[in-house]
Amino acid sequence: MASFKTPALKNPSLSLSSKPRLPSAFSVSFRDNLRFSRSSSRPQRRFLIITASAASISSKPTVLVAEKLGEAGLTLLKEFANVDCSYSLSPEELCTKISLCDALIVRSGTKVSREVFESAGGRLKVVGRAGVGIDNVDLAAATEHGCLVVNAPTANTVAAAEHGIALLAAMARNVAQADASMKAGKWQRNKYVGVSLVGKTLAVLGFGKVGSEVARRAKGLGMHVIAHDPYASADRARAIGVELVNFEEAISTADFISLHMPLTAATNKMLNDETFAKMKKGVRIVNVARGGVIDEEALVRALDAGIVAQAALDVFTEEPPKQDSKLVQHERVTVTPHLGASTIEAQEGVAIEIAEAVVGALKGELAATAVNAPMVPAEVLTELKPYVELAEKLGRLAVQLVAGVSGVKNVKVSYASSRAPDDLDTRLLRAMITKGLIEPISSVYVNLVNADYTAKQRGLRITEERIVIDGSSECPLESIQVQIANVESKFASAISESGEIKVEGQVKDGIPHLTKVGSFQVDVSLEGSIILCRQVDQPGLIGKVGSILGQENVNVSFMSVGRIAPRKQAVMAIGVDDQPSKGSLQRIGEVPAIEEFVFLKL
Numbered sequence: 001m002a003s004f005k006t007p008a009l010k011n012p013s014l015s016l017s018s019k020p021r022l023p024s025a026f027s028v029s030f031r032d033n034l035r036f037s038r039s040s041s042r043p044q045r046r047f048l049i050i051t052a053s054a055a056s057i058s059s060k061p062t063v064l065v066a067e068k069l070g071e072a073g074l075t076l077l078k079e080f081a082n083v084d085c086s087y088s089l090s091p092e093e094l095c096t097k098i099s100l101c102d103a104l105i106v107r108s109g110t111k112v113s114r115e116v117f118e119s120a121g122g123r124l125k126v127v128g129r130a131g132v133g134i135d136n137v138d139l140a141a142a143t144e145h146g147c148l149v150v151n152a153p154t155a156n157t158v159a160a161a162e163h164g165i166a167l168l169a170a171m172a173r174n175v176a177q178a179d180a181s182m183k184a185g186k187w188q189r190n191k192y193v194g195v196s197l198v199g200k201t202l203a204v205l206g207f208g209k210v211g212s213e214v215a216r217r218a219k220g221l222g223m224h225v226i227a228h229d230p231y232a233s234a235d236r237a238r239a240i241g242v243e244l245v246n247f248e249e250a251i252s253t254a255d256f257i258s259l260h261m262p263l264t265a266a267t268n269k270m271l272n273d274e275t276f277a278k279m280k281k282g283v284r285i286v287n288v289a290r291g292g293v294i295d296e297e298a299l300v301r302a303l304d305a306g307i308v309a310q311a312a313l314d315v316f317t318e319e320p321p322k323q324d325s326k327l328v329q330h331e332r333v334t335v336t337p338h339l340g341a342s343t344i345e346a347q348e349g350v351a352i353e354i355a356e357a358v359v360g361a362l363k364g365e366l367a368a369t370a371v372n373a374p375m376v377p378a379e380v381l382t383e384l385k386p387y388v389e390l391a392e393k394l395g396r397l398a399v400q401l402v403a404g405v406s407g408v409k410n411v412k413v414s415y416a417s418s419r420a421p422d423d424l425d426t427r428l429l430r431a432m433i434t435k436g437l438i439e440p441i442s443s444v445y446v447n448l449v450n451a452d453y454t455a456k457q458r459g460l461r462i463t464e465e466r467i468v469i470d471g472s473s474e475c476p477l478e479s480i481q482v483q484i485a486n487v488e489s490k491f492a493s494a495i496s497e498s499g500e501i502k503v504e505g506q507v508k509d510g511i512p513h514l515t516k517v518g519s520f521q522v523d524v525s526l527e528g529s530i531i532l533c534r535q536v537d538q539p540g541l542i543g544k545v546g547s548i549l550g551q552e553n554v555n556v557s558f559m560s561v562g563r564i565a566p567r568k569q570a571v572m573a574i575g576v577d578d579q580p581s582k583g584s585l586q587r588i589g590e591v592p593a594i595e596e597f598v599f600l601k602l
């Protein structure tokens with residue numbers, strides 16, 4: 001294989017979600033000058049031109065901040081985007097505004113419903129939840145619309161835990177009730193005798209970030225702490241002196257129960273008539289998680305029946321709850337208006353955390369706090385970055401080689417790596433191959449978020465194979481190969497011996513390279529665009545093609561020839577920085593030794 005390289009090119013930046021959604025990102029036109037038949041021994045000439053439509057990219061994205069956000073976060077956002085702070089929008093007003101926004105930031109008070117995504121007309125790229133709970137965002141609708149949802153999972157943990165402890169102590173000592181009584185002019189020392197915390201059993205349900213911080217603090221108050229969490233590690237619990245128990249044991253032995261799980265279909269109304277009946281008589285309940293995890297009517301019944309002695313609630317099924325809510329008005333219930341995350345420190349932290357995540361996502365960076373896209377640790381992301389780019393470009397190339405692209409149904413991806421099969425997370429790579437495969441042939445905007453969903457919708461089946469090779473496991477991958485089965489090709493030489501379109505690539509010095517087309521080895525960096533020619537290997541051909549491109553001032557970045565044997569069939573891969581005119585491509589096609597060629601836009 002002969003190859004030579006022209007001066008260095010810049011490495012195109014990784015862009016997963018920053019590409020503005022255009023009505024049609026690519027217009028694809030196929031031009032045949034002669035028909036190609038796979039059964040014929042000598043493929044006839046044919047070429048393909050793919051042109052990019054002009055992208056109207058507005059200079060600054062618009063971020064709609066729909067609920068109060070800390071100043072530090074707003075400052076960060078304003079450095080990058082036009083920021084529209086419109087609080088207390090009605091659902092209709094939100095739907096009207098959203099089509100003008102690239103990002104939306106909310107707290108728990110805004111429902112980001114399916115209608116919001118549908119009203120966005122494809123412009124909304126990211127929803128930032130300035131906090132933890134994402135139960136107010138329709139994640140399925142976000143995913144279907146290719147909209148990334150990010151949250152701020154860590155900055156309010158301590159605030160929520162402190163509020164949980166504040167409610168626990170206030171409830172046990174009737175602080176709120178006694179305060180109200182004094183303000184009403186009374187002095188009722190006997191009425192407000194409380195209970196002690198020390199030595200009592202606290203069951204923490206949901207031993208995640210907030211739950212474990214509550215547990216740690218409760219231990220400091222001298223409580224015996226048990227926890228139930230089907231997904232928590234016993235070692236982590238043991239490290240802070242907490243015993244993990246099953247749900248039944250937790251609720252039946254606790255003097256106090258503190259709730260810290262997310263609201264999901266499985267946790268909805270987890271505390272109900274049946275579970276209250278299993279609790280110790282006189283149990284006290286704290287909820288700073290989500291109102292929906294308690295059946296509120298059942299709680300009123302349990303309070304009235306004396307099963308639950310007291311409750312302290314920061315969150316409610318409906319927020320704000322109705323003014324005449326029996327629960328809120330109950331004498332033995334202490335309430336706060338969803339204040340768990342509301343400290344000055346937490347709100348500044350959350351604002352910064354979410355602003356950074358939203359700006360990063362708008363720039364097309366991979367989001368570490370994405371909740372509807374593959375979560376890949378930051379160090380893995382850094383390592384995979386050039387392979388992510390390679391994956392997308394191989395997908396893009398492979399699909400452009402297909403004749404009659406609607407027939408693409410079965411794609412096989414092979415990853416050759418010296419690492420153990422479970423030591424390589426390929427979800428990100430698969431998503432990017434899907435993006436590469438789908439975007440050039442449809443108006444659908446594909447990103448990491450909706451790649452799997454979109455592939456499924458289109459009936460595209462992507463199977464993955466790991467090939468373990470010998471060698472150093474320092475680099476995660478040796479090569480990626482994309483094969484499309486049961487299709488014909490615009491470029492016959494791209495069909496492998498086994499009958500699939502096959503392209504293979506590697507990362508060299510951090511830059512993705514195309515290294516194989518069909519059965520031919522090539523070596524061309526995947527930058528700019530590529531012309532693939534099949535010819536009979538002979539002297540002077542490179543010069544002829546180079547001079548046609550040169551006459552039009554098209555810069556050749558890379559050229560390589562892979563051949564079966566000297567002066568036999570060869571495939572020449574030419575990397576070009578600029579798009580040659582149709583006339584130049586036609587002249588290349590007319591060079592007598594060239595049997596077929598294709599122009600591929602990356």
Ligand SMILES: NC(=O)c1ccc[n+]([C@@H]2O[C@H](COP(=O)([O-])OP(=O)(O)OC[C@H]3O[C@@H](n4cnc5c(N)ncnc54)[C@H](O)[C@@H]3O)[C@@H](O)[C@H]2O)c1
Nearest residue numbers: 133160206207208209210229231260261262288289340341
């Ligand atoms: N009141 C507030 O202002 C406030 C502030 C922060 C967080 N929150 C809420 O607190 C909750 C916890 O937040 P976090 O940051 O600790 O989240 P987290 O994801 O770190 O922890 C949640 C834990 O719940 C566990 N869990 C899931 N299903 C469970 C089940 N059926 N039974 C028991 N445990 C289960 C998970 O395994 C996880 O460990 C969330 O609902 C969040 O929205 C409220």
Ligand SMILES: O=C(O)[C@H](O)COP(=O)(O)O
Nearest residue numbers: 107108130131132133341
């Ligand atoms: O899930 C959360 O982060 C808390 O419930 C805080 O919600 P908020 O941002 O509406 O205060």
